[in-house]
Amino acid sequence: MASNEKQVLLHVEDLKVTFGKKKHEFTAVKGVSFDIYKGETFGLVGESGSGKTTIGRAIIRIHPTAGGKVIYDGKQINGSISKELDKEVTRKLQMIFQDPMASLNERAKVDYIVSEGLYNIPGITPQQRREKVAKALADVGLLPEFASRFPHEFSGGQRQRIGIARALIMEPEFIIADEPISALDVSIRAQVLNLLAKLQKERNLTYLFISHDLSVMRFICDRIAVIHKGLLVEMADSEQLFAHPLHPYTRALLSAIPQPDPLKERKKVLEVYDPSCHDYSVDKPVWTEIEPGHFILGNQKELTEYREKLKA
Amino acid sequence: MQEKILSIENLSVRFSLRGRILHAIRQVSLDVYKGETLVIVGESGCGKSVLNKNLIGLLDSNGFIDNGSIKYYGAKPDAKNPDLYGEDEKGTYADLAKFKKEKDWLKIRGQEICMILQDPMTSLNPLKTIGAQIAEAISLHQGKKGKEAKEAALQIMRDVRIDDPERRYKQYPHEFSGGMRQRVVIAIAIACNPKILICDEPTTALDVTIQAQVLSLIRELKEKYKLTVIFITHDLGVVANIADRVAVMYAGDIIEIGMVEEIFYQPKHPYTWALLSSLPQLGVKGEDLFSIKGTPPNLFAEVKGDAFAPRNPQALKIDFEELPPYFTVSPTHKARTWLLDERAPKVEPPEVIRSLNSEGGAANGK
Numbered sequence: 001m002a003s004n005e006k007q008v009l010l011h012v013e014d015l016k017v018t019f020g021k022k023k024h025e026f027t028a029v030k031g032v033s034f035d036i037y038k039g040e041t042f043g044l045v046g047e048s049g050s051g052k053t054t055i056g057r058a059i060i061r062i063h064p065t066a067g068g069k070v071i072y073d074g075k076q077i078n079g080s081i082s083k084e085l086d087k088e089v090t091r092k093l094q095m096i097f098q099d100p101m102a103s104l105n106e107r108a109k110v111d112y113i114v115s116e117g118l119y120n121i122p123g124i125t126p127q128q129r130r131e132k133v134a135k136a137l138a139d140v141g142l143l144p145e146f147a148s149r150f151p152h153e154f155s156g157g158q159r160q161r162i163g164i165a166r167a168l169i170m171e172p173e174f175i176i177a178d179e180p181i182s183a184l185d186v187s188i189r190a191q192v193l194n195l196l197a198k199l200q201k202e203r204n205l206t207y208l209f210i211s212h213d214l215s216v217m218r219f220i221c222d223r224i225a226v227i228h229k230g231l232l233v234e235m236a237d238s239e240q241l242f243a244h245p246l247h248p249y250t251r252a253l254l255s256a257i258p259q260p261d262p263l264k265e266r267k268k269v270l271e272v273y274d275p276s277c278h279d280y281s282v283d284k285p286v287w288t289e290i291e292p293g294h295f296i297l298g299n300q301k302e303l304t305e306y307r308e309k310l311k312a
Numbered sequence: 313m314q315e316k317i318l319s320i321e322n323l324s325v326r327f328s329l330r331g332r333i334l335h336a337i338r339q340v341s342l343d344v345y346k347g348e349t350l351v352i353v354g355e356s357g358c359g360k361s362v363l364n365k366n367l368i369g370l371l372d373s374n375g376f377i378d379n380g381s382i383k384y385y386g387a388k389p390d391a392k393n394p395d396l397y398g399e400d401e402k403g404t405y406a407d408l409a410k411f412k413k414e415k416d417w418l419k420i421r422g423q424e425i426c427m428i429l430q431d432p433m434t435s436l437n438p439l440k441t442i443g444a445q446i447a448e449a450i451s452l453h454q455g456k457k458g459k460e461a462k463e464a465a466l467q468i469m470r471d472v473r474i475d476d477p478e479r480r481y482k483q484y485p486h487e488f489s490g491g492m493r494q495r496v497v498i499a500i501a502i503a504c505n506p507k508i509l510i511c512d513e514p515t516t517a518l519d520v521t522i523q524a525q526v527l528s529l530i531r532e533l534k535e536k537y538k539l540t541v542i543f544i545t546h547d548l549g550v551v552a553n554i555a556d557r558v559a560v561m562y563a564g565d566i567i568e569i570g571m572v573e574e575i576f577y578q579p580k581h582p583y584t585w586a587l588l589s590s591l592p593q594l595g596v597k598g599e600d601l602f603s604i605k606g607t608p609p610n611l612f613a614e615v616k617g618d619a620f621a622p623r624n625p626q627a628l629k630i631d632f633e634e635l636p637p638y639f640t641v642s643p644t645h646k647a648r649t650w651l652l653d654e655r656a657p658k659v660e661p662p663e664v665i666r667s668l669n670s671e672g673g674a675a676n677g678k
Contacts, residue, residue, distance in 0.1 A: 047519045048490065155607075156356070185356050185546045190590040190603035197600070212519045215549070219592040219601065238597075256524040258550040260591050261668065262572045265552040270524055 009073060009174060009206050010036040010059070016067035017051070017058050028054045030230040031068065033287070036174075041200065041207040043221030043238070045214055045253065051230040052210045053098075056176045059208070060093050061086070072174070090120070094167035098179040100159035104151040110137075110162055111147035117170045136165040140195060157188035164195065176208045181216065193220055215257045218242055223293075226250045229275075232287065236294040246296055246306045249273045278302070314345035316385060316402055317540050318367070318508065323380035323409065325362060325564075327372070334611050336362045336375070338564040344508070349534060349541040351551040351572075353587070354561035357608055360544045363561070364510050367408060367542075368425050369417035382408035386507055387424055390416075423453050426506035430513040432493035436485040442469075442496050443481030449503035465503065471536065472499045472529060491522035495529065502533060509534075510542045515550065527554055549591050552576060557644070560584050563609050563619035570645030577669045580639075580647040582627075583620045585661050594664045602662065618649065626659050 017029040029051045036042045046052045057063045059070055061077065070078040077089050097103035104113055115133050118124050124132075134144040140161040151159060160180060167175055177196065181189040197220065199205060209221055217224050218238050225235040226249060234247040245251045252273035259265050278285070283299035290296050290306055298306060325337035336359045344350055352360045365371050366382060383405040389397040396410050411417055429435045437445060446465040450456050456464055462481070469477035472495040485493060494514060501509060511530065515523040531554050534541050545551055551558060551572070558575040560568045560583065568581040579585055588594070589602040606623040609615050618624075621631035630636075630650050639652035650656055660666070 047521055186548065187355055187587065187590050187604045189592065190595075190601040193592065194600045194603055212521075214520065215591075215593045219595045219597055253521060256521040257593065258520075258524070258527075258547075258553060260549045260552055260576060260588060260593055262552040262555070262576055268553075270528060272525075273521075 006037040006040075008035045009038040010208075011071040012036075012055075012059065012068070013071070014068035015055065015058060015065060015070065015078075017054050017063055018066040027066075028230055029058065032227070032230070032232050033068075034225055034232065034235060036206060036208060038206055039200075039204050040222040041209055041220055043209045043211065043217040043224040044227060045211055045217055045224060046227035047212060049229075050227045052212075052227050053178055055227070056095065056178050056208060056210050060095050060176055061089060062095075087120070090117070091170050092173045094170055094172040094175050096160075096163050096167050096175060096177045096180045099183045100156055100163055101183065103163055104159055106151055108150075109147065110149055110151065113151070113162060114147070114166045114169055117166070132169055133165075136169040137162075139168055139199070140165045141191075155188075156184050157191060160184060160188075160192055161195070164192075164199075168199070172205070174206045174208070176210070178210045179212070180209075182211065182213070189216075196220070213257075214253050226253065228273075231297060232295070233297045234295065240291075240294055244294075244310060246290070246294075246309060247298070248277060314348070316343050317346045318344040318385070319383040319402075319405075320344075320363075321381050321383070323363070323366070323382060324378050325359075325366060325371070325375055326378055327375045329374060329612075332612050335614070336564050336611060337366075338615070339380070340564070340566055342559060342566060342569075344540060344542065346540055347538060348556040349531075349543060349554050351543045351545065351555040351558045352561055353545055353548055353551060353558060355546060355608060358561045359564040360561050361512055362564075364427070364512060364542060364544060367508070367510065368421045368427055369408070369411055369414075370427075377409045380409060384408055384420070384424065387420065390419065422449070422504040422506065424506060425508040425510065426501045426504050427510040427512060428494075428497055428501050428514045431517050432490055432497050433517070435497050436493060438485050441482055441484055442488070446496070446499050446503050449500045453504045465499075468499045468503050471502065471533065472496075473525075474499070491518055491526065494518060494522075494526055498526075498529065498533070502537060505537075506539070508540045508542065510544070512544045513546070514543075516545075516547075523550065530554060547591075548576075548587050549593055560587065563615060564611060565619060565648070567620065567649070568647040570641070570647075574642065574645040578641070578645070579661065579665060580641055580645075580652055581620075581649045582624045582651070582659075584647075585665050586624075588668070589662045589664045594668070602664075628656065 013033045014031045015029055016027065016031055018025055018027045020026050032055060044052045044055060054063060058065050065078040069076055075085060111133055114136055115129050118129050133147050137144055137146060142161055181192050184192060200207060211217055221238050224238050224241050226233050228249045234250045245254050252271045255271040280299060283301060285297050285299045287295060287297050288303055291310060296306060320340060320342040323337055323340045327334040327336055340363060354360045385403050385405045387406040389404055393416060396416060397404060397406050443465055446468060447461040450461045450464045466477045466481060469480065474480050474492065474495055488496065515526050518526060543554060555572040558572050559566050562583050568584050575584060579588060586604045590604060592601060595601040604623055609619050617633050618631040618636055621627040628650050636648050636650045638646040638648050640646050651659055
């Protein structure tokens, strides 16, 4: 897709999220800006505590934002918004959670878990609801009769499918997948990744994919943003990021990916990121587009170095 | 040949569950050599954890060993319980399959064989300081008391790369991050001074960057303390770095075992192929990732033939009828698949495996 054809679906500008009050205030997200285009898979990668999940949750209005703008399809959706818009957001944006063991209500049947969101939409008859549940379950590769079972009767992979069905039933346009495969076995991971890719093709969904594992990201994401301590440090097309990682933190993440190849693994040098390698005391870092579509955080001195690396 | 430290022979473990019998470990034989890192890989439910729980006497109370022996060469015989010990051409051994009493296990658990569990969040006592927990293991197993124990604990904390050990010594588990907690758990295990260290998915709950650090830490400690490591995981991707040998488990049986290069570059069993090709690292973007269809077999029922056959699209007729024996590929590599029989048709491994093979095999000089 050429860049002028891309349509921005979600625009995040200088997003800030803080927790706690006054003395104990903690800024988890310190001003993050990015665009997500319609139909793409945008990856957000970082270590635990970097604020990647917080961004996802702020977009979907679980956490209030402390500053900045979240604009979805031309409308601002953070801060105080009208009731109608809130309902629209709830329907169009959905989330898939990390741990399928913890994110399903143990005491509710699958039927209720999957269709809970529909109860808020007036004018849906019980008959229609049941049909929708059966369809959503079929879409994720589960049998319709599973609707009358409880979550504990399912394996991890099946539970994650229930979590996906629950998001799909609202017919969303935008799905935030928060580490949807981290808690799963490798063989099940492949199934869930394939399912997500298939659904995206069929329904032209847009994904925000949050993970700490770059190896999965490369496989599924079109563009990747790397986040560290609440700040984006690098953003680029997946292949570009893997071919020319510039920021030391990105390089550290890449070097940590385990390769299924004993000989390469043994030769590998693990890069460890030490934030003190930046000297930002005088020269403040800026978020710069260093080559088309490739953004990086760095001060003037570092940017010159990065440009030279790109040329080499 | 290397010196054997542990030899599992025809081990069979069953669980009685609501009046039914589940056959979790089906006649497994496995040798562990001194100083090696053996990785056991398989899906959840394949019995890899159950197998290892047998080694330190933590089998759930409804499970029992109904056949086989676990010979551990390295324990001093106990005159009071001569029937627990035996002797063969390799020397005296303790038969862990016969251990029943908690008192007997105390001689093995910790000081001989030690285990690191998956989740560092739940394996530490939240009410005691980190230092006290490490020192406790030291005083129990090395007989050091007071200041001496503290010194030893601090030394071990330095060994597992916990910065500023003096300050960290007095802190509680909740003040540590996940990766740091896993280091503490490793420190406690090392403090017992074991000969065999079992790591049960020690990095699953950790970030990729921390995972890489913990793996290299385990490798380092193995050299320093001359440990034998048994490493359990479901992710073949992580083991290339640390493994000497890899055993692939499926439905309570070891279906392929070999040196790490053999498993990655010349895998023979279709299940090993499937595990390797489902790794996202090897996936091609825009194409479906290979995924294993179906579910593992129900172990309540007796498994007939090759347990993986129902999920293997290229299964042969005999796979459903008769259990394949181990075919020897090289002195260190054997696999339980009829494909290696001389009468079998030629089935090519999937493309990803072949490309891995040509890259690695060439570098390997094969």
